[in-house]
Amino acid sequence: MNESAFIERLRALATHPGARGLNDDAAVIEVGGQGLVLTHDMLVEGVHYLAQDPPETVAWKLVAVNLSDLAAKGARPLGVVLGFALAGDGAWDRAFADGLGKALSHFDTVLLGGDTVAMPAGAPRVLGLTALGLAPEGGAPSRAGAQAGDGLYVSGTIGDAGAGLALLRAGEAQPVTLIDAYRTPMPSLALGQALSPLVSAMADVSDGLLIDAQRIARASGCGIEVALEAVPLSPAFLAAPGDTPENRLFAATSGDDYRLLFTTNPADAEAIADAAAQCAVPITRIGQCIAGDGLRLSHNGAPVPLPPRLGYMHGDAPLS
Amino acid sequence: MNESAFIERLRALATHPGARGLNDDAAVIEVGGQGLVLTHDMLVEGVHYLAQDPPETVAWKLVAVNLSDLAAKGARPLGVVLGFALAGDGAWDRAFADGLGKALSHFDTVLLGGDTVAMPAGAPRVLGLTALGLAPEGGAPSRAGAQAGDGLYVSGTIGDAGAGLALLRAGEAQPVTLIDAYRTPMPSLALGQALSPLVSAMADVSDGLLIDAQRIARASGCGIEVALEAVPLSPAFLAAPGDTPENRLFAATSGDDYRLLFTTNPADAEAIADAAAQCAVPITRIGQCIAGDGLRLSHNGAPVPLPPRLGYMHGDAPLS
Structure with missing residues (x-):
């Protein structure tokens, strides 16, 4: 088994x-x-x-x-x-x-x-x-409520922890922003509380943006499109590893981000933006939910094949 | 540290x-x-x-x-x-x-x-x-409510799991009653629910009867006397290891019993007996709470020095 x-x-x-x-x-x-x-x-x-x-x-x-x-x-x-x-x-x-x-x-x-x-x-x-x-008064959001037409959003930046782990594995200790993102992630408690009445589905990004998006799609019975060029990268990540398609895929699959990934009806887009602004946390629309199933990737409008590994899976090889 | x-x-x-x-x-x-x-x-x-x-x-x-x-x-x-x-x-x-x-x-x-x-x-x-x-409606009992004069009781029998572990370590697989007591302990859920309104303090015996009694004494700010001859032993335990003072000390310090150890005001003794009878679980009075502090042992009225080890302590050597 x-x-x-x-x-x-x-x-x-x-x-x-x-x-x-x-x-x-x-x-x-x-x-x-x-x-x-x-x-x-x-x-x-x-x-x-x-x-x-x-x-x-x-x-x-x-x-x-x-x-x-x-x-x-x-x-x-x-x-x-x-x-x-x-x-x-x-x-x-x-x-x-x-x-x-x-x-x-x-x-x-x-x-x-x-x-x-x-x-x-x-x-x-x-x-x-x-x-x-x-749980919030209106009930706790699940991964299962996304509907075709909903926007897909993520909070903060993606890939910093993965880049930090790669640096540590290579024996580096700088830049500290990336190292800290790996070692001392920051859960988005206030943002989650503010968003919960407004989202159709929500999850945290623990195993990788793409694998967690796929889980939302599966639980909700819809498809999800992710535009890789929209995935928010930090200044430290942009400096190095740098903004290449490969590095964007790395960021979207490396995990340990502990950001919030959520979907919302377009009618709630303004309320979502207000809630995030009040929490002083940037959020970014990175895609949308579509009819059908599965995950689709694009980069500047061109389709990108799904990588074989969408994120951290239980049973992956140990770190060392 | x-x-x-x-x-x-x-x-x-x-x-x-x-x-x-x-x-x-x-x-x-x-x-x-x-x-x-x-x-x-x-x-x-x-x-x-x-x-x-x-x-x-x-x-x-x-x-x-x-x-x-x-x-x-x-x-x-x-x-x-x-x-x-x-x-x-x-x-x-x-x-x-x-x-x-x-x-x-x-x-x-x-x-x-x-x-x-x-x-x-x-x-x-x-x-x-x-x-x-x-928690029960009247509140969950703690280890801290025992008072001088209360009786000290234990449910079921003590030492079977310890004897079972000793048999397994010696490569034995019989008697199955003792082996099973070690491998598949039986928590006293119904008894705990029935007793909770009637006890002044209650704990489960996980690390050893004596160490868990000592914890009740410390938490309650009283002393506890345990009469070793009253500690209930099963027919299997009485057959082997057998009823010696050493084996009674072994039973009272070996742990993994998952029985209930509790104290109660003498005025509630009858209600306690009724509650246990309704749950079809034997209970045995094995001592009492006294003024002062600490644990005192006796066997047929004669004082018994406290053994150096009252039960399983975190940090004890691994089993193998």
């Missing part, structure tokens, strides 16, 4: 409507008449972060990637529960705890509980976090 | 009252006016289960140990969120998924979401589960 077969088996167990068929960034259940959003993401040393990444940033990333799932549901964080593997390095653990405190404080949320376990000697660290949030 | 210093650092972050100072089996927060109970326990291959344990039983244990924390809070399970590390063995994963389905179905709960991650080759599996439950 391969991994997708395993996930299909899990899906068969996830019969509760709140599980959203395991097709969403988070589960949404009702507790006391209040929508509760629930997500769990793990980081594995050498797979999701580099062994030499500073432990403060590993803690930040663990919090950020989970809060990013809450952001995609427009949720307000309630707290987190930590699963921490002790690997016998007290200085690392102390720095991790410091980073955890900073991240929780920055995002105005709290540690509610957790578990610490001892790992066998030499085993890679495995860190888990469950984040809880309150 | 050692592990207890690390946990102290985490405690400093767990300022929300629902975190209960990380001193309880679970967090209890309020959502929409409803008490929500939240716990996260991890299992590490070679630390919390044996590499050769059947994967169905590993899944069962992962669910059971988390639901046992809910049981100790009198909670009704709402669902679980899984963190699963793929280690490249499809047959193992399939059997795990089957066992997960059986456990969820047995305990009438559901999979709400989760994350699967690929592990580097050769790394031990790390499995995490977050369980959510609804």
Whole structure:
């Protein structure tokens, strides 16, 4: 059995409507008449972060990637529960705890509980976090509501974290903007809350812009066109790696962006722009939803074949 | 920094009252006016289960140990969120998924979401589960309410799982009652719900009867006396290892029992007995709460020195 077969088996167990068929960034259940959003993401040393990444940033990333799932549901964080593997390095653990405190404080949320376990000697660290949030009053958006004619938007810039990881793998430590984008991503909580009443579908970009767009298309039963020339790149990315079609494909497939990817009816375009302006986060229209299915790419109007790899897939080779 | 210093650092972050100072089996927060109970326990291959344990039983244990924390809070399970590390063995994963389905179905709960991650080759599996439950109407009992004069009770029998683990380590597979007690523990959900309005403090016995009793004493600010001759042993345990003072100490310190340990005012003794009888679960009075602090042991009235190790501590040596 391969991994997708395993996930299909899990899906068969996830019969509760709140599980959203395991097709969403988070589960949404009702507790006391209040929508509760629930997500769990793990980081594995050498797979999701580099062994030499500073432990403060590993803690930040663990919090950020989970809060990013809450952001995609427009949720307000309630707290987190930590699963921490002790690997016998007290200085690392102390720095991790410091980073955890900073991240929780920055995002105005709290540690509610957790578990610490001892790992066998030499085993890679495995860190888990469950984040809880309150769903917005109008309900949490899903990946499943996009309709033909809706615009496709993304927040912030894309590809910085991927470029940062490539630099780290090559032994570089500059530019720090790109390195930081990889190590200390910034979930878009306020933006997600502001957008949630206005979007038809929303997800965070964790595994890659293209693969996450494809997931929205599949969940919504529509097609999605992405105009690569519109994918927003940062000044640092434009300086290097630089603006080539290949680099735009790299940006759109490299993952770890933790930006919001969403669709909206054209009638809401102005309200969307206002909401983003109030949050002081740039958003960019990068495509649209179309009848049919699947993902289509273009660059300045010319069709671009889909790359074989649309983003990070579970089971991809470890980082190192 | 050692592990207890690390946990102290985490405690400093767990300022929300629902975190209960990380001193309880679970967090209890309020959502929409409803008490929500939240716990996260991890299992590490070679630390919390044996590499050769059947994967169905590993899944069962992962669910059971988390639901046992809910049981100790009198909670009704709402669902679980899984963190699963793929280690490249499809047959193992399939059997795990089957066992997960059986456990969820047995305990009438559901999979709400989760994350699967690929592990580097050769790394031990790390499995995490977050369980959510609804707190009982009168509020979830804590470890902190025991008072001098209260009786100390435990449900079921103690030491079977520890004896089962010792047999497995020695290459034995019999008696199956003890092996099963280690591999497929049974959380006391119905009993926990029935007892919760009647107890002054309650915990599950996960790390060892004595260490968990000591935690109740510390959290409650009282002392606890345990009469070792009263600790309930199963017929299988009495047959072998057998009823010696050493084996009673072994039973009381070996952990993995997942029984309920609780204290109650003597005025509630009859109601407690009725509640247990209705759940068809035996309970046994094994001691009492006293003024002062700390743990005191006796055997047939004679004082017994506290053993150096009261139960499983994080950081104990791996199993193998």
